[in-house]
Amino acid sequence: MSEEYENNKSSYQAQSSETISGDGASSAPDMDYVRPAEIGEQDLYHGHSFITKWIFCQDAKVIGVQYFLTAVFTGIVGLILSWLMRLQLGFPELAGFMTAEHYYQFVTMHGMIMVVYFLTALFLGGFGNYLIPLMVGARDMVFPYVNMISFWMFFIAVAVLMASFFVPGGPTGSGWTLYPPQAILEGTPGSGAGILLMLISLSLFVIGFTMGGLNYLITVLQARTRGMTLMRMPLTVWGIFTATVLAMLAFPALLVSSIMMTLDKVLGTSFFMPTILKAGEVLEYGGGSPILFQHLFWFFGHPEVYIVALPAFGIVSDLISVHSRKNIFGYRMMVWAIVGIGALSFFVWAHHMYVSGMNPWFGFFFATTTLIIAVPTAMKVYNWILTLWRGNIRMNTVMLWCLGFIVTFVNGGITGIFLGNVTVDVPLSDTYFVIAHFHMVMGIAPLMVIMGAVYHWFPLVAGRMLDEKLGKWHFWITFLGAYSIYFPMHYLGFIGVPRRYFEMYDSPYMTSAVGMNEFISLAAFIVGAAQFILIYNIIKTLKVGKPAGKNPWKANSLEWHTSTVPPEHGNFGDRLPVVHRWAYDYSVPGANDDFIPQTTPPSEVINTEVEKT
Amino acid sequence: MHAGFIFLAVIVGSVLFHIFTPWYWTDIASNWGAMDDTITLTFWVGGGVFVAVCLFMVYCVFKFSYKEGRKVEYKPEDKKLEKILTWATTIGVVALLAPGLVVWNQYVNVPKNAIEIDVMAWQWGWQYRLPGKDGKLGNTKIVNINEDNPFGIILEDPNGNDDVLIQSDVINLKTNRPVKILLRSVDVLHNWYVPQFRAKMDAIPGVITYYWFEPNKTGEYEVLCAEYCGVGHYAMRGGVNVQSEEDYEKWLQEQETFSDLIAKQKKLELETEKLAKKINLNIE
Numbered sequence: 001m002s003e004e005y006e007n008n009k010s011s012y013q014a015q016s017s018e019t020i021s022g023d024g025a026s027s028a029p030d031m032d033y034v035r036p037a038e039i040g041e042q043d044l045y046h047g048h049s050f051i052t053k054w055i056f057c058q059d060a061k062v063i064g065v066q067y068f069l070t071a072v073f074t075g076i077v078g079l080i081l082s083w084l085m086r087l088q089l090g091f092p093e094l095a096g097f098m099t100a101e102h103y104y105q106f107v108t109m110h111g112m113i114m115v116v117y118f119l120t121a122l123f124l125g126g127f128g129n130y131l132i133p134l135m136v137g138a139r140d141m142v143f144p145y146v147n148m149i150s151f152w153m154f155f156i157a158v159a160v161l162m163a164s165f166f167v168p169g170g171p172t173g174s175g176w177t178l179y180p181p182q183a184i185l186e187g188t189p190g191s192g193a194g195i196l197l198m199l200i201s202l203s204l205f206v207i208g209f210t211m212g213g214l215n216y217l218i219t220v221l222q223a224r225t226r227g228m229t230l231m232r233m234p235l236t237v238w239g240i241f242t243a244t245v246l247a248m249l250a251f252p253a254l255l256v257s258s259i260m261m262t263l264d265k266v267l268g269t270s271f272f273m274p275t276i277l278k279a280g281e282v283l284e285y286g287g288g289s290p291i292l293f294q295h296l297f298w299f300f301g302h303p304e305v306y307i308v309a310l311p312a313f314g315i316v317s318d319l320i321s322v323h324s325r326k327n328i329f330g331y332r333m334m335v336w337a338i339v340g341i342g343a344l345s346f347f348v349w350a351h352h353m354y355v356s357g358m359n360p361w362f363g364f365f366f367a368t369t370t371l372i373i374a375v376p377t378a379m380k381v382y383n384w385i386l387t388l389w390r391g392n393i394r395m396n397t398v399m400l401w402c403l404g405f406i407v408t409f410v411n412g413g414i415t416g417i418f419l420g421n422v423t424v425d426v427p428l429s430d431t432y433f434v435i436a437h438f439h440m441v442m443g444i445a446p447l448m449v450i451m452g453a454v455y456h457w458f459p460l461v462a463g464r465m466l467d468e469k470l471g472k473w474h475f476w477i478t479f480l481g482a483y484s485i486y487f488p489m490h491y492l493g494f495i496g497v498p499r500r501y502f503e504m505y506d507s508p509y510m511t512s513a514v515g516m517n518e519f520i521s522l523a524a525f526i527v528g529a530a531q532f533i534l535i536y537n538i539i540k541t542l543k544v545g546k547p548a549g550k551n552p553w554k555a556n557s558l559e560w561h562t563s564t565v566p567p568e569h570g571n572f573g574d575r576l577p578v579v580h581r582w583a584y585d586y587s588v589p590g591a592n593d594d595f596i597p598q599t600t601p602p603s604e605v606i607n608t609e610v611e612k613t
Numbered sequence: 614m615h616a617g618f619i620f621l622a623v624i625v626g627s628v629l630f631h632i633f634t635p636w637y638w639t640d641i642a643s644n645w646g647a648m649d650d651t652i653t654l655t656f657w658v659g660g661g662v663f664v665a666v667c668l669f670m671v672y673c674v675f676k677f678s679y680k681e682g683r684k685v686e687y688k689p690e691d692k693k694l695e696k697i698l699t700w701a702t703t704i705g706v707v708a709l710l711a712p713g714l715v716v717w718n719q720y721v722n723v724p725k726n727a728i729e730i731d732v733m734a735w736q737w738g739w740q741y742r743l744p745g746k747d748g749k750l751g752n753t754k755i756v757n758i759n760e761d762n763p764f765g766i767i768l769e770d771p772n773g774n775d776d777v778l779i780q781s782d783v784i785n786l787k788t789n790r791p792v793k794i795l796l797r798s799v800d801v802l803h804n805w806y807v808p809q810f811r812a813k814m815d816a817i818p819g820v821i822t823y824y825w826f827e828p829n830k831t832g833e834y835e836v837l838c839a840e841y842c843g844v845g846h847y848a849m850r851g852g853v854n855v856q857s858e859e860d861y862e863k864w865l866q867e868q869e870t871f872s873d874l875i876a877k878q879k880k881l882e883l884e885t886e887k888l889a890k891k892i893n894l895n896i897e
Contacts, residue, residue, distance in 0.1 A: 496808025
């Protein structure tokens, strides 16, 4: 380093002195004063060849798109698997090709893909990479090279996961929770190569994610531009930042449990394996604890829910604010709610285990902590609807997705109170009520946000506006369809229909559910197919879409104030922006426009009644 | 303005669906009516919040849809409103949690007069064992399980001799007498669940777990496995036959005890030996 540093020393110093003297030398009035930068700007490696620009690329924006596309690919695989499952459940006579083994493999892969490889990768890898540097006013992530490796580790993890479809015995069919002992014993499909590839893939994912996660955290903490205090950051960044903290603390639990289970499988250790009698023979295991795995898994698994939810909370807050032309209501409350929910999420994991056979006295503790989380979560919901109140709501596609999110999230949140309250959970756990609940709250609700975010930021990424008419069709089919899949499904749970049943119609009190299952399956086929409207919309827009121009939504946050649209490598041209306010100065009394970008100094909006932020 | 109408229809539709649904819980057949009550309570409170929040949202959509030049409120925070909402939510949450915990306390504390039942699960089936006259179950060990000792009872344990062995997937219970279900598994996780009783708990290899209930309606019920246990999970069924005291005692008399089984096997062994001797004699 020293030689390189010696050579560039003068230029480093020149840069930092320039930033320090930045505003001081200009004639800006004192009211516009922003503390000088403490460190010089980062040097970026600019790729020149196709490979360094688009494949092994170090630009966080390209990496974000790479993450996004890879995650969407896995999501489409997950979607197709869900179609096959619904075919079996709704129309078993048409699914003659499907055995119970297949069904359980599809259930497992659908769950794992959607939670980890689709939602987590999409929110943190996709939106995180694209938006964090832009929103905090950085040229790139602080460790671009590590960031690049992060994506390729994820890519390999996906490849390994997909490879398990093609090994003898097929992918694991142990349910996405991978509970031992069955996950690694015969009697469960894919208990040979399938489960091993799953565990390896998860381990690779965690390693890759850790590299990306470090980047997100340090970029937010260290690389914010001048004036971008933590309490001026858009909530999107707060959501992704807190989710990353959770991920960094929670994923190690998944990693160690994956490693331990791999050892149990390969070397015959007994971390999770007690004495077992199988087909009349006592296996060579003994002394391990299956419950230990569940604790480790859910110590990861519950924060995982919030790893998906918190970025969604953040993003939807920004979308609602921009498209209501109103500041987000109770910004500080929103920030502390995100942080508080994140912290609390580490104390609630065993609410997934009320009837697991753990010491039942745990129920008191975990029911209490779980219901405490309802308070900050409810505050967020109130603040979203209070942001709409007395706003000026653009009823465009983006806003529709946000409204759809509020409905589905509140619905799923309320059913969460059912399941979190230990007594209520007893009859409902392991039934379709649970499936309906978590799909509503962490499947459909975050998906609504993802879709809103795609319609919102596509003009920035591609420079063209997505078609509104197609977007509205896409929204209504998805929202109404998804709601009619999951809302009635709760009632299957009340009847007592257990989840993970390949078929169930021979029980006398379940025959009444046949009609509903057919209906749900039809809705699932339609909703799945409707997603291709978006793909068509994107292709069409890329060809003939209306150019977006700069800042088409009249938003305040920095990503819309780049030197070019779409932003180039380095994001902000010659000079980094200087931030003078939070991202939510919409419709400020006395202002000429209904928005004041974060970069606007106070001296330019001197007649407004803007609150100091 | 059609968007607001559709959202409104979704909310009204949800409420109507809940009122008129033909799909609702099965008639309860145990003492856990309190669980149904907590669910109903949660429905009222939670459903109320859902409807209120969504209706407010729809109201905003109608009232504040985009109009050029509309005067928008600029008020970043409202401490008082936020405080009221926080406390109101907290009270609501406590109101839901408290009864839940009270019922949970009943769930984990088993009444003294409960009959213990050993429910043994394997891939993929159930079998049951009742304590004999001493009212105690003998201890078991997985490695002891074999054809002669299907429950793996420790032979030295005197409590085990009079245990009643039911090698069927149907168990009979008597009405209005609490039972403590002691769950164990010899291979993977299972869960012994009868929807009409509401209660459930996982069976775990290596550990004995429990829960209790008091059946209060005679009849036959289906047992479902409620914890995924491999390809046969969906087919892992059993049965419960809740009987009046008379019928139950009659049924109990007909069941075999562990000592009966041992005696029967001894007799069988003796007969085999005799037979073998006879054959030997004949050959000689």
